Each structure stands twice: as structure tokens, then as C-alpha cells.
Amino acid sequence: MDDHCGVNGLAWLEEQPRALGWIQSVSGPPLVPRRTRNLVRLGLLEKPLWLDVYAALPPLREPVYRVPRPRHGGARDPIAPIFYREDSVRARFYKVYGNGPRPFDLTQLNFKSTCQRFVEKYNELKEEGKIEEEKLFEETGKALLASGILLQRRGVDKVAQQEQQGAGSRDPALQLQLQMVLEELQEKRKDGKEQPPELAGAQKENPCPS
């Protein structure tokens, strides 16, 4: 028998190809390098780079695929979910404001969505430390409004969407005014009062979900 001792012996690399009809043992020289070596010898294949590397540094176990045994008793592969600190801020942002006004552009790496700006502002204000925890969220919203980013709360979506569609034709001052009126309206609705007359004139009437 040839002196092939599994994958650790390198003598198989020097052997001549065996004649057809010889019964090959199941554990012998590793299959893929052996076949590749034969093909290279025949001239059917260009010598690949890895053949020398494999000969010089063979692996401890021949890399044959083994079907993983099915685990019993509910044992699962423990993969920890990826959570960041800012995820709690993001979750709250999406719950309160729904989607950001800007659509996401996933193709750009440096894309900063409205949510990301919110998170960064939140962290900034948190590090300054002047505002308490409960107020941080609203303060960030106001800070973003001051820098020109409009955030519509969920629940007043229909009225705000109408506004947003016409936003291109209005100038920013009027838009800010409308936003303030909208916020007043929200507060007044909480107290159960009726709609202020100026608002009914400025926009189309729309049944709001309440």
C-alpha cells in the first residue's frame, strides 16, 4: 500500500495516478487536490495557486462538508442581536413621528436620514446635560424644527400630508406659521375645543383620525 497517512502525509502529492479500476479507499489522499493534481499533470487544467499552498500547509482535517447534526431539546445557535444605544432613541422617534419626511437612500454610505440627525441632536443635548431626561425628546424635536427640519407627528398624518404636498409652493415663513398653528390645534384638540376658524379657511377640510 502507498504510504499515505491521511492529510498529513505529503507523499500522495508525488504519487503517480493510479490505473483505472483500482478500488480507492474512502479515506485516502484528499479528493479535490488529488484530482486537481491529476488534471494539471494531464494538461487539462492550469495549475491553480492554492495547490502549492495546500501542499505546504495542509489542514488538520480534510475540509469535506459534514451535514450538521439536528439539535434536540430546542438548543439553538446563540446569535446575539445587534443593538446599539441609539436604537432606543430611534424606536421612540419612529413611534412618535412615523417615517422621516425624507425617503431613505440606502445606496449612499454617508446618507443621514432625519432619524439619524435626531439621534445625533439627542446625544448632543444629552451630553450638554442641561435638560432633564423626560424633556430631552421634545427639546430635540424643537431644536430640529429650529434648524428647518419639519417633523409631523403620527395621527395628524392626513392634515399634515396635505400641507407637505403644497410645501413646495409656499415660502418657509408661512410653512413655519402653519406648523405652529397645527401644534396649537393639537393642544386644543386635547382640551376638547373646536377648530379655530383661520385654520378651516387656510386648508381643505379633512376628517382627521382621532
Add this chain to the structure above:
Amino acid sequence: LLEKSESFASMLRRSPLIQMGPAKDKIAVGQIFHVVEDDLYIDFGGKFHCVCKRPEVDGKKYQRGTRVRLRLLDLELTSRFLGAASDTTLLEADAVLLGLAESKQTKQN
């Protein structure tokens, strides 16, 4: 040109995919890269592309290279069949085509 190398973990943390969070009902912008009669293959930067039907409004405007707005539903359509060891994937995302992406002039920020 000296570029400071950023680690993958750092880039992932500030990537738009992580910013987006769960993809359900998020609005994204995609680009049509292939058209087969009425089917539009749209790439929005996720792992897979999505396929949408050509809408009746402005149908002719949807050609290769057009930027469109989508409402994402699922980043990968997978399901496990009875008796299977693992999920079967369609290698496709699921999204609703909302319309053409607005050009920069109409935006106001």
C-alpha cells in the same frame, strides 16, 4: 491622499440600513435597473432588489435608470415549508411602488 480607515463595525453603526431599522413601511428611493415589459426591477440599495408592476399613471416614464419612491415591506421574501430544514428564499425584496422620485427643485429644506 491619506484616508483614515474606519472599522466595519463603525461603518455599520452609522450606515443607512441600521438607521432605517425594521424595513416595514419605510419610504426609500430606488433606481430601475431592468425592465421586462410591465415588470420593473428596482434596486434600492438593500440586499435584494424588488420587482414592481408598471403603474398606469405616467407608465412610459418608468424606464431603465428612473429613480422611484418605494414603500418597503420586506427586505427578503422567505418562508419555511413544512418538512424543510431551512427557509426558502426568493432572492427578492417586497415593496410598493409609490411613484417617481421628486427632483431636487421641488424639495424645500
